[in-house]
Amino acid sequence: MPLETVKLTASFKLDGLISESLFSTYREVLGRLLDYAWAKGITSFNRLKAEKYHELRAEYPRLPSHYIYTACQMACSIYRSFRKLRRKGKAKAEKPTFKKQVIMLDDHLLSLDLEGWEASIATGEGRITLKLLHGTYHEKFKGMKVGQAWLVKTCGGFYLKVVFSKTVEVLGSNGVAVGVDINENNVAFGSMERVRNIKTGERVVRTAYFLKRRKLQSKPRLNENPLLAKYSGRERRRVEDIYHKVANQIVTAAKEAKASVIVLEKLKNIREKKKRIKAMNGRLNRWSFRRLQNIIEYKARLSGLMVFYLNAKDTSSLCPTCGEKLSPNGYRRMRCLRCGMEEDRDIIAVKNLLQRYQTNVGASTVHPESPPMTGGGKA
Ligand SMILES: [Zn+2]
Numbered sequence: 001m002p003l004e005t006v007k008l009t010a011s012f013k014l015d016g017l018i019s020e021s022l023f024s025t026y027r028e029v030l031g032r033l034l035d036y037a038w039a040k041g042i043t044s045f046n047r048l049k050a051e052k053y054h055e056l057r058a059e060y061p062r063l064p065s066h067y068i069y070t071a072c073q074m075a076c077s078i079y080r081s082f083r084k085l086r087r088k089g090k091a092k093a094e095k096p097t098f099k100k101q102v103i104m105l106d107d108h109l110l111s112l113d114l115e116g117w118e119a120s121i122a123t124g125e126g127r128i129t130l131k132l133l134h135g136t137y138h139e140k141f142k143g144m145k146v147g148q149a150w151l152v153k154t155c156g157g158f159y160l161k162v163v164f165s166k167t168v169e170v171l172g173s174n175g176v177a178v179g180v181d182i183n184e185n186n187v188a189f190g191s192m193e194r195v196r197n198i199k200t201g202e203r204v205v206r207t208a209y210f211l212k213r214r215k216l217q218s219k220p221r222l223n224e225n226p227l228l229a230k231y232s233g234r235e236r237r238r239v240e241d242i243y244h245k246v247a248n249q250i251v252t253a254a255k256e257a258k259a260s261v262i263v264l265e266k267l268k269n270i271r272e273k274k275k276r277i278k279a280m281n282g283r284l285n286r287w288s289f290r291r292l293q294n295i296i297e298y299k300a301r302l303s304g305l306m307v308f309y310l311n312a313k314d315t316s317s318l319c320p321t322c323g324e325k326l327s328p329n330g331y332r333r334m335r336c337l338r339c340g341m342e343e344d345r346d347i348i349a350v351k352n353l354l355q356r357y358q359t360n361v362g363a364s365t366v367h368p369e370s371p372p373m374t375g376g377g378k379a
Helices: 019-041 045-061 067-088 138-143 201-218 221-224 226-256 266-278 286-302 345-365
Strands: 003-014 102-105 110-113 120-124 127-134 145-154 157-169 177-182 185-189 195-199 260-263 306-309 332-334 342-344
Touching: 003 067, 003 286, 019 045, 019 067, 019 102, 019 260, 045 067, 110 138, 110 145, 138 226, 177 201, 177 226, 177 266, 185 226, 185 345, 195 226, 195 266, 195 345, 201 226, 226 260, 226 286, 260 286, 260 345, 286 306, 306 345, 342 345
Parallel strands: 177 260, 260 306
Antiparallel strands: 003 127, 003 157, 102 145, 110 120, 120 127, 145 157, 177 185, 185 195, 332 342
């Protein structure tokens, strides 16, 4: 079976402080490298390192040497993207600058212990160990390979971003697909033979928190109430939890159906969808929809399944059997006046999505040599 590397970025909040001097020293070093790369037109990490490392090492003797390496890497990539923008005429500045509070780490500067949820980071004052604040969502990174990492300072604290990777066996396309139709309070998914329509309960959670928020906001003085932030955090976690459970069910269904592909709706046509999703509090939006798709996508890819996004225009209004325009026939049900087919509209949407996949992509992906679809899964 062909192998594919799935990459996922994890974000951990760090419980503790990192000295301001590490950030300011790093910014200084990076600025120097960036100026030099720009002046000499250097985009190669090896060349930049060869020409500047010893000088900077002598000037910053307390800074662990690998910070100079990673600053060289960052300087090269910042300069490369600056040059690209410049060529397109999109960069206004004469030379590239970097003002963010970001430090790139490598495996000498960072070691992670996901069993004890700790990160050990090399600093000018020796190694420091910080607790990683984590949730159930971080569990899946255990046993995965640690790649590049960044320390980020925000007004809310210090974060560690880590790219994890895992090699998975790609099942290889067999033309069997499972389609997914996402709605405000239910998700329909399955194959042509069997489509399940499950209630997610998302609306109940959203409504409850919407009402709580409105109650707080109606008292003008309490507008800045910390309860508001607490509620939205809780709401997000509860909705995330729902999404993870739904995504697991979808991946399990795909495995049961021996499918090699999961077909999702392409988001560009969200307007179509928006008519169906009544955004009752303005929070069930593109973000939620896309978030659920993201979770489905990375879980699918970790299981060796491919993911396809297809235009879902009219998928719930045309007959999957004969293509005729459907008429509403009671609550969420549709009926075809030409062939008599009658079905739940969400199930129809899944079937149409699958048919569209078969017509547009399915036939051409049965060849075993066709490459698996790739794309950065962000967790
Ligand atoms: Zn029909």
